[in-house]
Amino acid sequence: MVARKFFVGGNFKMNGSLKEVETIVQRINDAKFDGSAELVVAPPALYLLKIQGELNPPAQVSAQNSYTEKSGAFTGEISPNQLKDANVHWVILGHSERRSLFGDTDKLVADKTKAAVGAGLSVIACIGESLEERESGKTQAVVERQLEAIANEISESDWKNIVIAYEPVWAIGTGKVATKEQAQETHEQIRQWLAKKVSQSTADETRIIYGGSVNGKNCTDLSNAPDIDGFLVGGASLKPEFIDIVNSQK
């Protein structure tokens, strides 16, 4: 059996002033970690470099988005090559807020993923179904469609640089966390899909993390599921309980 290093990402979204974000990062720096988790935090882009300079390694920063192109007339965008140039090694792509509010289609997410791994970045690739899709029994079909779009654009070896974040849309920011059984079921289906469509070693090695209303109370139970390899955390990443989530692997 392959040991997958537990992975926790903190997605600050568009929250916090510089001072507030620095306070959160200071709390992370002061915390005691047992070292079993890989930790990545994603502050707003404006604060990335400052926070990168202040965050104690081995914790790393991540961007919350990047574009498909290396450079050019794309006002407001950041290229993966610029992130790489600035020593930012991670980017979150396909977050449901990007998909629902900013028009990131499956194809655009896949193209962004291809550009990011091509530039040498690691990607937290977000997938997940809406409440309506879950209630109509389409969860597996939706996540497989989103994965397929990505798989069509990247090679087998690129999956080494991808962490899959399963984030049911109905659980994001709602306080309605998936049960351990719900999350495990979908994570297992994702892993089986990877085995079938990419390779067995990719399925064994790829971290599949859960996101959606994870907090200091529910993280330990979720982390016990065999196919949950960590978390992507929104709201709780801004709070002291984030430290408990990072340390939640048993």
Ligand code: PEP
């Ligand atoms: C997220 O935005 O990725 C997320 C999981 O948010 P929250 O933890 O607030 O539900």
